[in-house]
Structures are given as C-alpha cells and as structure tokens.
Amino acid sequence: MGLKEILVEKSEFLSTSQLAKLLKISRVAVLKRINRGAIIAVKVGPNFVIKKADIKDLLKNKVK
Incomplete structure (x- = not known):
C-alpha cells in the first residue's frame, strides 16, 4: 500500500x-483552482x- 492509499x-x-463532485464542478476546474x-x-x-x-473553508467562502 502506497502513501496515497494510506492518506x-x-x-x-x-x-x-471527489472534490469536483462535492463542489459540482469539473475535475479540470478543481485542478485550475489548485x-x-x-x-x-x-x-x-x-x-x-x-x-x-480545508474543504470546509472552501464551502464557506465558495471558491470562485
């Protein structure tokens, strides 16, 4: 099991x-914001x- 799987x-x-689904935006849009x-x-x-x-803060501030 690698580090990614552990985390x-x-x-x-x-x-x-998963974040894209939560925010109802595309994965590409998430990557652009990152x-x-x-x-x-x-x-x-x-x-x-x-x-x-950190996602809780995003949801409060609604990422632009």
Whole structure:
C-alpha cells in the first residue's frame, strides 16, 4: 500500500474527483483552482489530495 492509499484511506483527504463532485464542478476546474492557489492541495505521486478541513473553508467562502 502506497502513501496515497494510506492518506485517502484515513479519510482525512479527498481526491480532486471527489472534490469536483462535492463542489459540482469539473475535475479540470478543481485542478485550475489548485494551480492558481485558490484550493490548497498536497501532491501525492501524480495526483493531488485536499484536506477535508480545508474543504470546509472552501464551502464557506465558495471558491470562485
């Protein structure tokens, strides 16, 4: 089991796809927001994961 699986398994993080579904936007839109710094994410291998605690702030502030 790799680091990505360990992090996601503990349910402290969401994948970009999971966040896209939650925000009702595309995965590409999530990645664009990560690249411009609107969403804080951690790179794990070739993928990004987002802390659930940070997502609560996103939902309050509604990412633009």
